[in-house]
Amino acid sequence: MTITATGFNLNGSGSVTKEPETLNKIPGNRAIWVGIFAEMTEFALFFLVYFIAKAHYPEQFNQGPQQLNTLAGTLNTFALITSSYFVAKALASIRMDDPEQSIKWLWRAVSCGCIYLVIKVWEYHWNVDQGIVTNTSKFYTMYYYMTFNHLLHVGWASGSLLWAIHQLKVGRYTKKNHIGLTAIACYWHMVDLAWVIIFPLLYVLR
């Protein structure tokens, strides 16, 4: 087995330091980064509210995660990380001038997005069966507010992936011009990054 960690293969052959589209550049375009920083700020506010609420209601925030379905949270994390991996692979494929392969990777990413949405809806139903609703405690109010907000982001980011698939099919994204796909990929990774913090806050830490 060959592991090429030092080579940093973006597309199986090159090194990131030689990729002209990433070196000291804004990945995608400026507009998407305005959006990404706006979203990150929104999630930052949620996290600050969480910290303050946890300080005021430590018992509720200690008990809360124990009642949640950790398996559902973990599977959702797997789905998002895997989808991010697929999106990165799609970008690598278009760099290698292989739009068909790029489309395949994007469909896999969309599938992961759908799996996330299905698991989340199932989890909400499971919660209700356990008597966990929005006003059960301050922790669950935070839980529903953060996770539903994140679910919306996964929903419309999945829509943007479908748009990217369409653009690839009609030949608008090519090896030489795929800034739109890069921007969509960055947005998708941002959604994943937000969950990287949300998952331990709600399911792991007490």
Add this chain to the structure above:
Amino acid sequence: MIKNLFTLNALDISWVLLMIITSANAFVAETAEPSLAITAIICCSIAYKGRRIMDYFMELNHANETIQFFMRSYFHVFPALIFLTDLFSEELASLTTI
């Protein structure tokens, strides 16, 4: 041929590492009693996962420095805040009591 099948690049390695860390987090959630040490470990795992996704999936490793700075700072500041708010929860509660 067999060698090619098992060749991993940085994306593959990142995916494997992220899955392992997530599984470890889930294991901690199910088994460990809450403590500051556990919180510190989880905070480090958040920072590492964030950095891995930003550098390898988002390709910020050698991208625009301003974007790099803000994104990396986010994943230094929030894990640190998680730990500090656990450490100073009573002080935070008294500071934010109206």
